[in-house]
Amino acid sequence: MSGRFAELHLDQVQRAFGDTVALKGMDLTIKGGEFVALLGPSGCGKSTALNCLAGLLPLTGGRITLDGKRIDDLPPEKRGFGMVFQNYALFPHMSVRRNIGFGLSMRRTGKAELNRRVDEAVRLVQLEEHQHKFPAQLSGGQQQRVAIARAIVLEPPLVLMDEPLSNLDAALRLEMRTEIRRLHQSLGLTTVYVTHDQEEALALADRLVVLRLGEVQQVGSPEEVYAHPVNRYVAGFMGYRNMIPVTVGSQEGEHATVHTEAGVKLVGVKREELGSEAVAAVRPEDFAVVTEIGANTIEAVVEIVEYHGREQAVEARLRDGTQLHVRTNSRLAPGDTITLKVPAERVLVFA
Amino acid sequence: MRLTARPIVWLTWGALAFFMLNLVGIVGAVVTNSFAETWFGTWLPDGYTGKWYGEAWRDYRLLDVLGVTFQVAIAVVVISVLIGVPTAYALARRNFPGKKLLNVLFLLPILMPPMTYGIPLATVLYKFHLAGSMFGVIAANLVPAVPFVVLTMTPFIEQIDTKIESAARMCGANTFAIFTRVLAPLLVPGILAASILVLVRTVGMFELTFLTAGPTSQTLVVSLYEAMSSAGIRPQQMVDSMAVIYTGSMLLLLVIALRFVNPTQLVTRLKEP
Amino acid sequence: MTAVLERASLKHRLAEKGVDRVLWLLLPGAVFVILLFVYPFLYGLQLSFQPKGGGSPFQNYITFFQDDYLAETVWITLWLGLPAALFNVLASIPIAFRMRGRFRGKRALTTLLVIPITLGTVLTAEGLLAFFGPTGWFNRILMALGADEPAKLTHNYWGVLFSLIITGFPFAFLLTLSYLSGIDPTLEQAAATLGASKRQRFRTITMPLLAPGLAVTFCLSFVLAFSVFPSAVMVGNPAGETHVMSIAAYETALRDNDFAMGSAIAMLMALVMLIVIGVVLIWRTTLYRGATGGKG
Numbered sequence: 001m002s003g004r005f006a007e008l009h010l011d012q013v014q015r016a017f018g019d020t021v022a023l024k025g026m027d028l029t030i031k032g033g034e035f036v037a038l039l040g041p042s043g044c045g046k047s048t049a050l051n052c053l054a055g056l057l058p059l060t061g062g063r064i065t066l067d068g069k070r071i072d073d074l075p076p077e078k079r080g081f082g083m084v085f086q087n088y089a090l091f092p093h094m095s096v097r098r099n100i101g102f103g104l105s106m107r108r109t110g111k112a113e114l115n116r117r118v119d120e121a122v123r124l125v126q127l128e129e130h131q132h133k134f135p136a137q138l139s140g141g142q143q144q145r146v147a148i149a150r151a152i153v154l155e156p157p158l159v160l161m162d163e164p165l166s167n168l169d170a171a172l173r174l175e176m177r178t179e180i181r182r183l184h185q186s187l188g189l190t191t192v193y194v195t196h197d198q199e200e201a202l203a204l205a206d207r208l209v210v211l212r213l214g215e216v217q218q219v220g221s222p223e224e225v226y227a228h229p230v231n232r233y234v235a236g237f238m239g240y241r242n243m244i245p246v247t248v249g250s251q252e253g254e255h256a257t258v259h260t261e262a263g264v265k266l267v268g269v270k271r272e273e274l275g276s277e278a279v280a281a282v283r284p285e286d287f288a289v290v291t292e293i294g295a296n297t298i299e300a301v302v303e304i305v306e307y308h309g310r311e312q313a314v315e316a317r318l319r320d321g322t323q324l325h326v327r328t329n330s331r332l333a334p335g336d337t338i339t340l341k342v343p344a345e346r347v348l349v350f351a
Numbered sequence: 352m353r354l355t356a357r358p359i360v361w362l363t364w365g366a367l368a369f370f371m372l373n374l375v376g377i378v379g380a381v382v383t384n385s386f387a388e389t390w391f392g393t394w395l396p397d398g399y400t401g402k403w404y405g406e407a408w409r410d411y412r413l414l415d416v417l418g419v420t421f422q423v424a425i426a427v428v429v430i431s432v433l434i435g436v437p438t439a440y441a442l443a444r445r446n447f448p449g450k451k452l453l454n455v456l457f458l459l460p461i462l463m464p465p466m467t468y469g470i471p472l473a474t475v476l477y478k479f480h481l482a483g484s485m486f487g488v489i490a491a492n493l494v495p496a497v498p499f500v501v502l503t504m505t506p507f508i509e510q511i512d513t514k515i516e517s518a519a520r521m522c523g524a525n526t527f528a529i530f531t532r533v534l535a536p537l538l539v540p541g542i543l544a545a546s547i548l549v550l551v552r553t554v555g556m557f558e559l560t561f562l563t564a565g566p567t568s569q570t571l572v573v574s575l576y577e578a579m580s581s582a583g584i585r586p587q588q589m590v591d592s593m594a595v596i597y598t599g600s601m602l603l604l605l606v607i608a609l610r611f612v613n614p615t616q617l618v619t620r621l622k623e624p
Numbered sequence: 625m626t627a628v629l630e631r632a633s634l635k636h637r638l639a640e641k642g643v644d645r646v647l648w649l650l651l652p653g654a655v656f657v658i659l660l661f662v663y664p665f666l667y668g669l670q671l672s673f674q675p676k677g678g679g680s681p682f683q684n685y686i687t688f689f690q691d692d693y694l695a696e697t698v699w700i701t702l703w704l705g706l707p708a709a710l711f712n713v714l715a716s717i718p719i720a721f722r723m724r725g726r727f728r729g730k731r732a733l734t735t736l737l738v739i740p741i742t743l744g745t746v747l748t749a750e751g752l753l754a755f756f757g758p759t760g761w762f763n764r765i766l767m768a769l770g771a772d773e774p775a776k777l778t779h780n781y782w783g784v785l786f787s788l789i790i791t792g793f794p795f796a797f798l799l800t801l802s803y804l805s806g807i808d809p810t811l812e813q814a815a816a817t818l819g820a821s822k823r824q825r826f827r828t829i830t831m832p833l834l835a836p837g838l839a840v841t842f843c844l845s846f847v848l849a850f851s852v853f854p855s856a857v858m859v860g861n862p863a864g865e866t867h868v869m870s871i872a873a874y875e876t877a878l879r880d881n882d883f884a885m886g887s888a889i890a891m892l893m894a895l896v897m898l899i900v901i902g903v904v905l906i907w908r909t910t911l912y913r914g915a916t917g918g919k920g
Contacts, residue, residue, distance in 0.1 A: 054813075075816065079817075083813075363719060376762060377752060433652075435653065437652065438653030445643075447643050464870070469890075470874070473877070551741070562874075
C-alpha cells in the first residue's frame with residue numbers, strides 16, 4: 001500500500017453516531033503530494049472525517065477510493081497511512097527509537113534497514129540526543145517530534161494529522177508549524193491536517209476545506225478562502241469580525257447598496273443571492289479613520305482601546321448600538337467620535 | 352469494531368456461557384431446595400413450600416442476627432471513614448520521611464490472609480477479655496476496613512486540585528472551614544463509594560468475625576456457617592433458605608453499590624472521550 | 625529577634641520536608657494500625673516462639689515441619705491457591721477484553737459477572753454440594769449423556785477449587801477490567817495505523833501495558849484463594865485432601881487451645897504468602913510501570 005498515489009477520492013462519506021450525523025455526505029478529492037487542511041470549530045466533523053480516512057471509524061455511508069480502488073472496508077493496519085494523534089499516543093513502554101521503528105518492525109523490515117531508516121527519521125526531527133529516552137522523559141515538543149517521526153518513517157502515501165499542535169504553547173506551536181511545513185516540502189508526503197486554528201490552516205495548507213456541522217462550506221486555496229469566503233460563516237472564520245446587520249437597497253452586478261439600522265449607506269461586494277435583510281462583513285484592519293464624511297463612511301464612538309505596538313485595537317459602537325472592531329495606527333482615546341471609511345471592495349455582503 | 356467471528360471470540364463467550372450455566376445451576380439448586388418439601392435423588396422436589404423461611408427466621412433468630420450484622424457493619428463503616436479519610440488526606444497531600452513505611456503498613460492488612468493476623472488478634476482480644484463481644488467483632492473487622500478506605504481515598508484526594516484549597520484560603524477560610532465547606536462536598540462521592548464497598552466487605556467477612564464472635568455477636572455469615580456445620584439437627588432446607596436470605600441482602604447491597612461506583616474505574620480513572 | 629527568626633526558619637525547614645500540622649491527621653490511623661495490626665502480629669510472632677510444652681523457642685516450627693500432616697498443608701494450600709488465582713486471572717483477560725468500550729447491556733453484563741460476590745461461601749458450598757453432588761443436576765445430565773458413573777466433584781479438591789473460582793473470579797475480572805480500561809485506546813489505534821494487526825497490537829501494546837496490573841491482580845487473587853477456609857471445610861475434605869493451612873491454624877489455636885502453635889502456623893502462612901507475592905512483584909519490577917493513559 002506504500003508509495004505515491006494520484007488521487008484519493010471521498011464520495012458522499014457519511015458518519016452518524018446514533019441519531020446525530022457528524023459528517024453529512026462529504027465529497028473531496030485529494031491529489032498526490034497535496035497538503036489539505038480540514039478547518040472548523042469543535043464538533044464540525046473534521047476529526048470524524050480524519051478518523052474515517054484512517055479507518056478508525058467505520059463509515060455509515062459513502063465510499064473512499066484510492067486511485068479507483070475502494071479502501072473504506074480495509075482496517076487501519078491494511079491502509080498503510082501514517083497518523084499523528086492529538087495526544088501523540090506514544091507507546092509509553094517503548095523508547096523513542098522503538099516508537100519510531102514500531103511500524104517498520106510490524107512490516108518485518110530487516111534489522112539493518114530498520115536501523116538505517118530510524119536513524120534517518122531521528123535526524124530529520126532532530127532527536128539524536130533523546131533517541132534512547134522514554135516518552136515520559138520528553139517535553140511536549142519533543143513528544144510531538146517523535147509522533148511525527150513515527151508517522152512519516154514509513155513514507156506512507158497519506159499522513160493524517162489530528163490537531164497536532166493544540167497541546168503546545170504558543171512559541172513552540174509556531175516553531176513546529178514551520179517544521180511540519182519544511183517536512184512536507186522536503187518529503188512531499190500527501191497530508192491531511194485537521195485544525196480549528198485558521199491561521200495554522202492558512203500557513204500550512206495548499207488547500208483548505210472549511211467544515212460546519214458536518215457539511216463542507218468551501219474548498220479552495222488559502223488565498224481564495226481568505227479573500228473570497230462564500231458565506232458569512234466562512235467569512236467569520238477568516239477574520240471578518242464585524243458583521244453589521246443591514247437592509248438591502250439596490251443591487252447592481254456584483255455590487256449591492258445596503259443601509260445600516262441607523263440609515264448609513266454602504267456599498268459592498270455581493271457574495272450571495274440577497275433578500276431584504278443581509279449582513280455586511282468587514283475585517284477590523286480594513287477600516288481607516290478619516291477626517292471627513294464621504295462615500296462608505298460610518299460614524300462611531302470609541303469605547304475601549306488596546307495598545308498593540310504599532311497598531312491599536314479599538315472597540316467602537318455605532319449610533320444604532322452595533323459594536324465594531326477596528327485596527328488602526330491612529331491614536332484614539334475612549335469617548336472620541338470617529339469617522340471610519342472602508343473601500344467598497346472590502347465590504348462583503350452575505351444573505 | 353468489525354463483527355468477524357474469530358474462534359477466540361466464540362471460545363470466550365462459550366466458556367463464559369458454560370460458567371454462567373453452572374452458576375445458575377448452583378444457585379438454582381439452593382433456591383429450589385429452600386422451597387422444597389422434600390428433595391432426594393430426583394430431578395425436582397416432590398412438593399413446594401415456603402415454610403422453611405419462617406422456621407429458619409424463628410429457629411436461627413435471624414432478626415437478632417440481622418440486627419447484629421447491621422450494627423457491626425454500620426459501626427465499621429463510620430469508624431473506618433472517620434479514621435481513614437484524614438489519613439488518606441495526609442498521605443495524598445504530603446511527602447514526609449517515613450511515608451513509604453506507613454504506606455506498607457496500610458497495605459499489609461489487605462494483603463495478608465485474615466487468618467494470619469486474625470488468630471494473633473483473637474489471642475490478644477481474649478487476653479484482654481474483649482473477644483466474644485460486639486466490640487471485639489467491630490475491632491477485628493476494622494483491621495482490613497481502615498486500610499481499604501485509606502487505599503481507595505488516597506488517589507481520590509490526589510485528583511482534587513490543591514489550588515482549590517489555596518483559593519479557599521485566599522478567600523479567608525481556615526483549615527476547619529476548608530475541610531467542612533470545600534473538601535467535604537468534593538469528597539462525598541469518594542466516601543460514599545468507599546463506605547459501600549466496606550459495608551459489602553464487612554457483611555461478607557467470615558474469618559475475622561468467626562474468630563472473634565461470641566454467641567450474641569455473630570453476624571449473618573457466621574451463623575450461616577454454624578448452621579451448616581451443625582446440619583443434621585435441622586433440615587437442610589432451613590440452611591438453604593437462610594443462605595438465600597443472606598444472598599438476597601448482599602445482592603441488594605451490591606446493586607446499591609453499583610449505582611454509586613463504576614466498577615471499571617476502581618484502579619484508574621481515564622476520561623471517556 | 626534572632627530567636628524568633630530561628631524558630632520561624634525551623635518551621636519552614638520542616639514544612640519543606642513535608643512535616644507540618646497536616647500530619648496530625650495521620651495520628652488516628654497510625655495508632656489504629658499499630659494497636660490492632662502491628663501489635664497483635666508481633667505478639668503472635670513472639671508467642672509462636674514460646675511453645676506450650678516448653679523447650680526450644682523454635683519447637684513449634686520444628687514440630688510443624690516434622691509432622692507430615694501439618695507440613696503437607698503448605699503444599700495443599702499452594703496447590704489450591706496457585707491454580708485458582710492463575711485461572712481467575714487468565715480467564716479474566718479475554719472476557720475483560722470483550723467488555724471494553726461502550727456497548728448496549730454492558731452494565732447489565734458487568735453486574736451479572738459480579739453477582740457471584742454476593743453468593744458468599746455458604747450458599748456456594750450448598751450449591752456446589754447440591755449441583756455437582758452424585759445425584760445433582762450436573763451428574764444427572766452427564767448420566768443422561770451416557771456417562772457410566774457420576775463424576776466425583778464434591779468433598780474433594782475439585783469442590784474447593786470450583787468454590788475458589790466462583791468467589792474469586794469476579795474480583796479478578798473487575799480488577800483486570802479496571803486496569804484494561806486505564807490503557808489509552810488511542811495507543812492501539814496508533815499501532816493500527818502503523819500496520820499492527822489485532823494480534824500484534826495485543827502482543828506489543830496491550831499486554832506489556834497490562835502486565836503490571838495483571839501481576840497485582842494475581843497477587844490479590846492469590847491472597848484470596850490462599851486464605852481459603854470455610855469452603856475447604858464444607859465442600860472439601862478438611863481432614864485430608866483439603867487440609868489447608870487456615871484449617872490447621874484455626875483448629876490448633878481455637879479448638880485445641882494451643883495459641884502458640886496456632887500463631888506459629890499463622891506466621892508460616894504469612895511467610896509463604898509473602899514469598900509468592902514477593903516473587904511476583906520482583907518479576908513485576910522488570911516490566912514497564914509508568915502511566916498507561918498516554919498524555920493526559
